[in-house]
Amino acid sequence: MSTQALALRTETRRQRKRRERLEERDAAIPVELYGLKRGTVSLLTTCCVLFALFTLIPILWMIINSTKTQANIFQSFGFWFASPFDFFHTFANLFRDVDGDGTYFRWLANTVVYSAVAGFGSTVLAALGGYGFARFEFRGARLFFAVVIAGLLVPITLVAVPLYLVYAKVHLINSIWGMILPSMVAPVGLYLMRTYVDLSIPRQLLDAARIDGASEARIFYRVALPLMVPGLMTVLLLSIATTWNNYILPLILFSSNNLYPATVGMGLWLQHAGNSGDANLFPLLVTGGLMTIIPMVALFAVLQRYWRGGLLLGGLAN
Amino acid sequence: MIVFTLFMVVPLAYAIYESLYTTKLIGGTTFSGFANYATVLESGAFWGGVIRVVVFGVIQIPVMLAIAFFFATVFDLGLARFGRIFRAIFFIPFAVPIVVSALMWGFLFDPAYGPFNRVMNAVGFHNFNWLSASLMVPSIIIIAIWEWTGYNCIILYTALKSVPRDVVEAAILDDTPLWKIILRIKLPLVRPAIVMLVFINTIGALQLFIEPNILNNYQAGVITTTWTPVLDIYNTAISSGEYQLGAAMAVVLAFVIVAISVTSLAFRKSGRGVR
Numbered sequence: 001m002s003t004q005a006l007a008l009r010t011e012t013r014r015q016r017k018r019r020e021r022l023e024e025r026d027a028a029i030p031v032e033l034y035g036l037k038r039g040t041v042s043l044l045t046t047c048c049v050l051f052a053l054f055t056l057i058p059i060l061w062m063i064i065n066s067t068k069t070q071a072n073i074f075q076s077f078g079f080w081f082a083s084p085f086d087f088f089h090t091f092a093n094l095f096r097d098v099d100g101d102g103t104y105f106r107w108l109a110n111t112v113v114y115s116a117v118a119g120f121g122s123t124v125l126a127a128l129g130g131y132g133f134a135r136f137e138f139r140g141a142r143l144f145f146a147v148v149i150a151g152l153l154v155p156i157t158l159v160a161v162p163l164y165l166v167y168a169k170v171h172l173i174n175s176i177w178g179m180i181l182p183s184m185v186a187p188v189g190l191y192l193m194r195t196y197v198d199l200s201i202p203r204q205l206l207d208a209a210r211i212d213g214a215s216e217a218r219i220f221y222r223v224a225l226p227l228m229v230p231g232l233m234t235v236l237l238l239s240i241a242t243t244w245n246n247y248i249l250p251l252i253l254f255s256s257n258n259l260y261p262a263t264v265g266m267g268l269w270l271q272h273a274g275n276s277g278d279a280n281l282f283p284l285l286v287t288g289g290l291m292t293i294i295p296m297v298a299l300f301a302v303l304q305r306y307w308r309g310g311l312l313l314g315g316l317a318n
Numbered sequence: 319m320i321v322f323t324l325f326m327v328v329p330l331a332y333a334i335y336e337s338l339y340t341t342k343l344i345g346g347t348t349f350s351g352f353a354n355y356a357t358v359l360e361s362g363a364f365w366g367g368v369i370r371v372v373v374f375g376v377i378q379i380p381v382m383l384a385i386a387f388f389f390a391t392v393f394d395l396g397l398a399r400f401g402r403i404f405r406a407i408f409f410i411p412f413a414v415p416i417v418v419s420a421l422m423w424g425f426l427f428d429p430a431y432g433p434f435n436r437v438m439n440a441v442g443f444h445n446f447n448w449l450s451a452s453l454m455v456p457s458i459i460i461i462a463i464w465e466w467t468g469y470n471c472i473i474l475y476t477a478l479k480s481v482p483r484d485v486v487e488a489a490i491l492d493d494t495p496l497w498k499i500i501l502r503i504k505l506p507l508v509r510p511a512i513v514m515l516v517f518i519n520t521i522g523a524l525q526l527f528i529e530p531n532i533l534n535n536y537q538a539g540v541i542t543t544t545w546t547p548v549l550d551i552y553n554t555a556i557s558s559g560e561y562q563l564g565a566a567m568a569v570v571l572a573f574v575i576v577a578i579s580v581t582s583l584a585f586r587k588s589g590r591g592v593r
Contacts, residue, residue, distance in 0.1 A: 021402075029486060034395070034496045045398040051389065052407045054464065058422045059410065061433070065425070078426070078433030157525040157548055158568050158575070161555045165565060245415040247528050248548070252556055263417040270421065270535045286425070289418040296413035304406075 059293070066090065066287040070280045090283040094291070099281065101272060102257035104288045107265035111244060111292070114176065114261055118183035119240035125184060126235045130193020131224055135206060145194075160249045167253065174256050183243045189235040196231030197224070233306030237299070244296060262292050363544035364567060368524075368574065370455070371546050375523030378459045379516060383474075386467050387512070390474035391500055405475070408468035416465065420532035423461045424449075428536050449537035458529050466522075470515055477511035478504055521575055527552065547571050 057079075064080065065073050067087040076082035094104040132138075133145055163182060164173070172178035201224055209219045247263045254260055260268070266288055273281035389408065393401045411419065426434050427448035438446035448457045481504055489499045505512075527548040534541040543553040547567065555564020 029395070029483065029490070034397075034490065036397075036496060041397055041399065044392050045400070048389065048392065048398045048400075048404045051385070051467075052404055055407055055410060055468065058419070058426060058464065059414075061426060062422050073425075074431040078436075157527060158551075158572050161551055161564050161568050164555070241413065245417070247415075247417050247531075248552065252552070263415050266421065267417060267532065270424075270532065273535070285421060289421050292418050293414050296415075297410060300409070300413050 062286055062290050062293075066283070066290050068283065068286075070282045073282050073286065086283060087287065090287045093280075093284055094288055098284065099269075099272065101268050102260060102265055104262070104265065104284065104291075106258065107260050107262040108288075108291060110176075110259060111261040111263070112295070114179055114183065114246075114250075115240045115243040118180050118243040119236050121180070121184035122189045122239040123232050123236045126189030126193040127225065127228060127232055129190040130195075130231075131197050131201075131220060131228070133190070133194045134197035135201070135203065135224075157248050160252050163249070164252050174254055174259060176259060178253050179246075179250055179259075179261075182249065183239070183246065189239055192235055192238075193228065193231055197228065200231070201227050230306045233303055237303055237306075240299065241296065244292075262288065266292075363542075364547060364550055364570075367544050367547045367550050368571075371524050371526050374455055374459060374462075374526060375520055377455075378462050378523060379519045381459070382463045382467050382519070383470060383512065383515060385463070386470035386474055386515075387505075389467075389471045390478055391504065393471075393475050394478035394504075395496075395500075405472065408471055410468065411465050412469045414465070416528045417532060419461060419465055420529045423457075423464070424533050424536040427457055427533075447537075449533060449540060451540045454530075454533070454537075454540050458526070458533070461529055462523075466519070470519070473515060474508060474511060477508040481507050517579065520578055524571065524575055524578075 061078055065078065067085050068076065068082055069084060069086045072082040072086075097103045133141060159182065163178075167173045167175075167178050205223060206219055209223050214222070244261075245263065246261070247267065250259075250261050250264045251267065254264065257265070257268070266285055269281050269285055269288075273285065389404075392398050393405055398404065426432050429435060429447045429449055432448070434448055435446055438448075447453065485503060485507075486499060489503055494502075525548050526546045530541045530545050530549060531552075541549070543557070544550040548571070551564050551567045551571065554560050554567060
């Protein structure tokens with residue numbers, strides 16, 4: 001292992017952040033050189049602040065209103081708190097089956113399971129498939145890859161109805177595999193990994209390992225896989241986020257409330273919220289919505305440094 | 319060798335899986351020949367939905383990309399303070415499920431209680447309704463811009479970062495004004511990225527479903543069952559149980575999408591040839 005890699009591993013989190021910040025600063029051309037009028041930077045910072053407000057306002061609204069009772073959500077001013085502070089009461093209700101539709105945390109747990117399994121599965125598939133397509137020439141490779149590209153063009157929203165028809169025949173309706181399997185075979189991940197392997201794993205490295213007598217399995221596991229980690233993290237994040245957000249497929253697929261993910265469950269609540277006034281579903285919707293956001297934001301914050309948004313480009317630009 | 323076969327099997331399994339549903343799909347529709355397709359192609363409501371989402375995309379995508387490109391440039395050139403923090407904030411909506419964002423915007427736009435309508439009433443527009451038939455499309459455009467600008471901005475930012483530094487330095491030494499550097503040097507260099515984003519967002523716009531489906535609960539009567547093509551597919555196939563007809567619609571929409579994709583790929587290739 002190179003000394004640089006060792007150094008990377010031993011530096012602390014804070015040191016890393018500091019180094020990244022310094023590198024970013026060094027890479028940028030000093031603003032003074034652009035010959036701008038004074039105040040431009042302040043003006044543009046103000047633009048950023050305005051757009052950040054636009055971004056944060058709905059989320060702020062959600063946080064504030066998750067503390068309110070149903071009456072207050074509608075009657076009090078949307079952007080300020082109103083007593084009584086009802087957050088914990090609502091939160092506790094998320095664990096109960098309030099109006100017979102189902103229990104929110106059961107749905108959220110479903111979402112977590114679907115996303116985790118689909119995310120992990122699609123990452124494994126993308127790792128194997130992407131590596132295979134990028135570094136092996138086998139019969140029909142071009143044809144298979146053409147199929148993958150075709151899969152890329154036809155989004156899951158459209159596949160949902162045809163899938164339903166297939167499922168009706170093979171009895172996969174109301175089965176969690178009906179939800180997980182199609183989420184797992186996301187062609188995007190395979191495509192991204194092929195690009196990533198192409199760019200980041202030199203053929204010579206693999207050839208060198210072969211000359212040293214390593215088996216193909218060992219080369220993949222010990223040589224290629226560690227180099228693929230950042231790309232795989234991006235695929236993992238993308239596919240977890242996609243499954244987490246998926247609405248139409250589970251909506252079509254599941255008729256049993258116990259299997260719903262949070263998105264579909266909340267959609268159902270929203271439909272009923274207007275009719276069944278006593279169930280107080282609106283605070284549950286607001287607080288429940290907030291609960292679906294928090295894990296994703298946390299996940300992105302943790303894995304942010306692996307995020308290779310550029311991957312999406314690298315591929316299609318080549 | 320084992321690994322090799324594994325690589326063979328995985329794509330194969332995928333291909334079989336893929337072909338499976340296509341054959342079933344066609345198998346399901348061959349009973350009536352092309353009658354379903356004829357119904358879809360003649361359906362005014364279906365094409366009305368297609369036109370609606372096209373209008374939506376034609377407005378939403380350029381506006382969003384302009385905002386995204388503006389901020390990507392600002393971040394790339396370091397023209398604003400706290401760029402890192404703003405980048406993180408702008409990306410947050412990507413982590414919000416679309417159902418949830420439609421849900422909270424629904425509350426914000428709610429005709430009777432929503433804070434935005436209250437503000438409009440206070441400013442003097444009485445009985446202003448963000449979710450009325452005439453304003454539904456613009457409101458969904460606002461929601462879509464909220465959801466996707468940050469994501470597009472980060473991708474453009476990554477693309478701009480890969481523009482070689484010496485090109486920009488040379489331009490600065492020549493006393494090129496900044497707006498020229500941005501529009502004449504940087505913009506052409508990230509053109510492939512922009513074309514790709516237009517392409518991805520167009521496919522997304524054609525599939526518009528969740529936002530209208532959720533907002534329907536706040537304002538009854540505006541979102542009809544055929545408001546967007548995917549709503550039409552969903553309502554035909556699942557709610558009314560006319561599976562074959564819905565499947566035919568899905569195929570037609572898939573064709574529209576593939577046609578757009580192929581056109582845009584051809585467009586990109588020709589663009590490269592010129593340069």
